[in-house]
Amino acid sequence: MSLSTSNPDHQARNPVTGVRGMNDLLPHETEIWQFMEQGFRLVLQNHGYQEIRLPLIERTELFQHSIGDSTDIVQKEMYTFADRNDESLTLRPEGTAGVMRAVIEHGLFHQPQRLWYMGPMFRYERPQKGRYRQFHQFGVELLGYQGVEADAEIIAISARLWRFLGIDDLKLQLNMLGSEKSRFRYRQVLQTYLRQHAHRLDEVSKLRLDTNPLRILDSKNPEVRAVLEEAPLLDDFLSEEDKLRCSHLCTLLDDMGIDYHKNSRLVRGLDYYDGAVFEWVTTRLGAQNAVCAGGRYDGLAEKIGGSATPAAGFAIGLERLVALLETLNQLPTTSHLHAYLLYTSDQWTSAAFTLAESLRDKLPQLRMMVHCGGGSMKSRLRRADKSKAECALIIGEEELRDSRVQIKHMRSNAETLLIHRDQLAAWLQEHFRL
RNA sequence: GUGGGCGUAGCUCAGUGGUAGAGCACUGGAUUGUGGCUCCAGCGGUCGUGGGUUCAAUACCCAUCGUCCACCCCA
Numbered sequence: 001m002s003l004s005t006s007n008p009d010h011q012a013r014n015p016v017t018g019v020r021g022m023n024d025l026l027p028h029e030t031e032i033w034q035f036m037e038q039g040f041r042l043v044l045q046n047h048g049y050q051e052i053r054l055p056l057i058e059r060t061e062l063f064q065h066s067i068g069d070s071t072d073i074v075q076k077e078m079y080t081f082a083d084r085n086d087e088s089l090t091l092r093p094e095g096t097a098g099v100m101r102a103v104i105e106h107g108l109f110h111q112p113q114r115l116w117y118m119g120p121m122f123r124y125e126r127p128q129k130g131r132y133r134q135f136h137q138f139g140v141e142l143l144g145y146q147g148v149e150a151d152a153e154i155i156a157i158s159a160r161l162w163r164f165l166g167i168d169d170l171k172l173q174l175n176m177l178g179s180e181k182s183r184f185r186y187r188q189v190l191q192t193y194l195r196q197h198a199h200r201l202d203e204v205s206k207l208r209l210d211t212n213p214l215r216i217l218d219s220k221n222p223e224v225r226a227v228l229e230e231a232p233l234l235d236d237f238l239s240e241e242d243k244l245r246c247s248h249l250c251t252l253l254d255d256m257g258i259d260y261h262k263n264s265r266l267v268r269g270l271d272y273y274d275g276a277v278f279e280w281v282t283t284r285l286g287a288q289n290a291v292c293a294g295g296r297y298d299g300l301a302e303k304i305g306g307s308a309t310p311a312a313g314f315a316i317g318l319e320r321l322v323a324l325l326e327t328l329n330q331l332p333t334t335s336h337l338h339a340y341l342l343y344t345s346d347q348w349t350s351a352a353f354t355l356a357e358s359l360r361d362k363l364p365q366l367r368m369m370v371h372c373g374g375g376s377m378k379s380r381l382r383r384a385d386k387s388k389a390e391c392a393l394i395i396g397e398e399e400l401r402d403s404r405v406q407i408k409h410m411r412s413n414a415e416t417l418l419i420h421r422d423q424l425a426a427w428l429q430e431h432f433r434l
Numbered sequence: 435g436u437g438g439g440c441g442u443a444g445c446u447c448a449g450u451g452g453u454a455g456a457g458c459a460c461u462g463g464a465u466u467g468u469g470g471c472u473c474c475a476g477c478g479g480u481c482g483u484g485g486g487u488u489c490a491a492u493a494c495c496c497a498u499c500g501u502c503c504a505c506c507c508c509a
Contacts, residue, residue: 317509381469
């Protein structure tokens with residue numbers, strides 16, 4: 001059997017495509033991503049957080065132990081493969097587990113850590129609006145603080161990120177899951193209640209009855225939701241300490257002027273959450289409405305073999321945030337070129353490139369594009385126009401004869417200038433305040 | 435994994451059982467070396483792929499792949 005890939009005809013008809021659910025970010029999109037990323041970096045830097053960069057691949061067991069064996073992510077959404085030595089490895093489906101692993105592994109827990117990360121995550125799911133197999137998260141982790149001021153700090157940071165980006169559309173949903181002990185008691189009671197109404201539950205919820213009954217709480221199924229109307233509330237099973245933490249956190253948020261909505265049905269899909277959890281949601285993105293989610297996970301470090309360490313954090317789905325920015329028309333203004341250098345005929349190519357190099361040497365801040373690809377004068381100027389440059393710098397036979405350069409303003413009707421090439425850099429510096 | 439919509443030019447989309455069109459984009463010209471506006475011309479498609487029905491399929495049927503949306507799940 002022979003592969004047909006060497007047949008050019010076959011290749012022409014079947015070009016290699018990208019992988020399903022893994023998107024290319026094309027040039028017209030990267031601008032908004034850079035705007036967002038630079039904003040994030042700045043805000044986090046201003047809060048004293050440091051970046052951490054980690055491998056995309058971890059041992060599979062890391063995610064099994066941290067995210068939880070019974071979760072959908074671990075059970076059916078991970079990109080898991082055997083390494084050449086038969087070790088089971090996995091493309092990270094989220095960032096927190098890796099951060100905890102690295103912090104434990106490198107002994108960073110001797111003092112609290114304020115960390116952020118950004119990068120691609122991988123989950124094998126059917127792609128949909130706001131949900132892709134390779135997607136990007138920006139995450140923040142605050143490690144080593146027991147008190148709710150840590151929860152308040154990360155929520156305040158998230159709120160500030162929205163403000164920085166000019167987003168006022170997101171609403172904060174908040175819930176208190178409580179300690180493992182309170183959750184366990186509630187779980188029993190909820191299970192008992194739901195078993196009595198099992199005939200009204202859908203298939204998925206029935207399966208969850210045994211594995212993870214709390215997850216049924218955020219079901220979208222109307223019938224299931226009807227059953228939940230009468231269900232016992234998690235709030236009633238919280239310990240005094242949990243309640244105190246909750247009210248303290250709410251007070252802090254109130255004092256900072258951060259609005260929130262208490263949602264007792266908000267449970268998270270990853271097993272490691274406990275204490276306060278939150279989501280920032282929008283109504284503008286269809287079904288995948290959570291742009292940012294996080295909470296406290298004091299138990300996580302122990303689950304992956306570290307010593308008990310309090311921790312809180314959140315992650316932002318960047319594709320979703322970009323989509324939101326686009327609906328809100330919060331696009332940044334682009335920084336256009338100052339100049340487009342063109343020559344009237346290809347016989348002056350060398351003169352043009354020589355001039356360009358000397359200008360770049362003298363003016364490192366100069367944003368200039370040099371013409372490539374020949375064409376008529378008309379098309380050369382049209383290219384200059386399309387480049388959105390402020391002015392065209394033109395050289396041709398006449399200009400070269402007496403060492404001048406023509407400056408043509410493309411965005412105004414200001415008169416065309418002829419300037420000696422020795423004075424061009426000075427003129428550009430002055431005109432564009434370089 | 436389940437359900438539904440959609441695959442026609444680089445992009446956005448019309449269209450018909452008799453092998454295809456528009457707008458935008460691109461190239462050239464009207465304007466010997468001067469963009470934008472206008473006009474003219476040109477380039478560009480085995481109508482996703484494979485099979486079936488038919489004298490004839492881009493159109494109808496089946497399959498398959500891709501894509502989008504929703505379920506599920508989550509950021």
